């Protein structure tokens with residue numbers, strides 16, 4: 001049976017890295033008979049230009065019976081004057097809410113060949129291998145926002161059931177890793193964080209007592225990510241904290257351009273729709289130059305092959321092909337100033353590593 005994948009290239013460097021993902025997906029499809037049925041639709045600024053809406057109904061309808069969604073990135077200066085639900089970013093928030101994509105998984109590990117390129121000292125980076133589990137459909141991003149006179153308000157709301165489902169997912173994943181969860185909150189100040197901590201403690205005691213649990217305040221976590229990053233295994237946190245901490249953690253690996261992510265609607269991704277995207281944005285400062293690092297996008301494809309298409313062999317081969325390109329000294333400009341290559345040449349190297357290994 002074919003696997004339906006909806007591609008949403010988006011804006012800025014989104015379509016540039018997405019185009020490289022399609023090249024790789026086509027080659028893997030041929031080599032492994034994956035039977036992928038790929039269709040492209042619009043989201044973000046591109047959708048505003050074409051349909052006057054950052055998430056048109058036809059994109060929603062196309063995604064409804066998909067096995068997976070592959071997204072580039074959205075946003076950019078062209079649409080900066082737009083407000084609220086008219087902004088490109090609103091398309092991304094809406095697709096997460098529409099398909100209940102509540103769990104955003106962001107793996108952060110360090111490839112030896114990138115360790116010299118990280119702004120952190122090499123000895124601090126030994127053993128870095130963490131997974132940030134970010135709650136994606138609640139908190140400040142989805143609370144009521146309003147202006148009154150000269151003040152502005154954003155509301156942060158979490159329910160027990162929203163915290164429970166992301167907590168269960170984080171503990172389940174930790175059992176297959178190094179068995180440790182660091183739950184990050186701001187319980188000394190925020191009521192939602194106090195509910196978060198109570199709920200995490202209850203699920204831990206009742207359902208996952210064998211997993212090590214620590215609670216870390218978000219400010220301390222920001223510091224420990226730099227001072228002792230290898231101490232983390234699974235970081236469980238809410239929407240805003242997860243957004244900020246994962247951009248910080250990306251610097252451990254050398255660049256925002258190397259980190260993939262998966263957003264799941266079900267604990268078992270093969271049972272529900274999931275969306276795969278690089279953690280970076282549309283990078284307007286480098287868009288149109290053909291120099292964006294496609295690695296985060298290609299590693300997002302690998303996550304899609306593994307989790308939604310349940311094809312471990314092609315996923316592992318793709319990851320190895322990306323790492324082998326770095327091992328051979330093939331770097332885009334975000335990772336190296338010397339002899340850097342563009343998005344297409346980097347992907348050429350990945351494609352040749354894939355064909356060589358078969």
Ligand SMILES: NC(=O)c1ccc[n+]([C@@H]2O[C@H](COP(=O)([O-])OP(=O)(O)OC[C@H]3O[C@@H](n4cnc5c(N)ncnc54)[C@H](O)[C@@H]3O)[C@@H](O)[C@H]2O)c1
Nearest residue numbers: 073074075076256257280281282283284285286292293334
């Ligand atoms: N999921 C998404 O689509 C998403 C996420 C974050 C930001 N955005 C949007 O992207 C736009 C730009 O935001 P920003 O500049 O704060 O964040 P950004 O992630 O787009 O860029 C931050 C910096 O990282 C660099 N960078 C990012 N990805 C790169 C890659 N693959 N290769 C090389 N360099 C890369 C950029 O050149 C820039 O200097 C905004 O409109 C924002 O709303 C979208």
